[in-house]
Amino acid sequence: EDEAVTRRAEREQSAVALNRLLNRDLHAPWRELAEPAVQPALFYTGALVRAALQAEPQLKLARQETVSAQAAADLTHRDRLPRVAVGLQAWQYAGDGELRQETVTVSLSVPWINHAAYDQDWQRDRARKRAADFEAADRALAVREELHHHIVDLDVARRRAVLLRDQLIPLTRQTLASAQAAWEHDLGPLQDILDAHRLLLADQLALARAVAAQADRLAELAYLTGSADAARLITLAGTPPAAADSHPPDPLP
DSSP: OHHHHHHHHHHHHHHHHHHHHTTOOTTOOOOOOOOOOOOOOOOOOHHHHHHHHHHOHHHHHHHHHHHHHHHHHHHHHHHTSOOEEEEEEEEEOTTTOOEEEEEEEEEEOOGGGGHHHHHHHHHHHHHHHHHHHHHHHHHHHHHHHHHHHHHHHHHHHHHHHHHIIIIIHHHHHHHHHHHHHHHHTTSSOHHHHHHHHHHHHHHHHHHHHHHHHHHHHHHHHHHHHTOSSHHHHHHHHSSOOOGGGSSOOOOOO
16 A cells, blocks of 8 residues: 555656646646557667667767868878968059059978977877777767667566566466355365455556556667657567678768
8 A cells, every 4th residue: 555655656746747847737637548558579670770870969979070080180181281372463553554563472381390290280180080980989889788778678578578468467367266266165265366366466567567668668769769659660670680680880970
């Protein structure tokens, strides 16, 4: 009884928090939600990985940093080369517009004199480019790891839900029916009925929690891959991957 009161209080607090996020009245009621069905299995596929990598904003930012670092390194490298500039100046007489004086200038930069400074700047920008590459690669691996973690948790929740739905709950129902029949014919105590009923309620609660855990992981996957619903996830990961697709390569930025 105490646990039920605690669960109801937690549910009310979650409703208040959700109303605040949606800019609703804090105590606006929510209608009862139906228990979701057990979803089909999802797999760690190349299409799922590509969708997650393309939807990750921090990875996009890291890849833009690598492009910017490469552009800075290329500019610094070009600064090491000599530059030749040609200029032309002309003066005209205001009275008749004839040319009075012309000057041609030629300038040449000599970067070899300060070669050490240019080389240090180039090495610095190259190091920044390598650091940006490592950061982008690390973020891509983090996305893959998080995706794989969600797939494993989703599979665990689904297998537990299927086990409870297809085996444990039917077996507990049979046990309850047998205990009730035995009690009705004065062949068994009432305590057996109560124990079987308690086990049935515990299995039903475990099933509801497993299905909720699966729905929670599906929501995490949808957020991670930018999918609108579970149907999109099934399209991306509903088919077991081939051997060559078990470790899909990181798509280029």
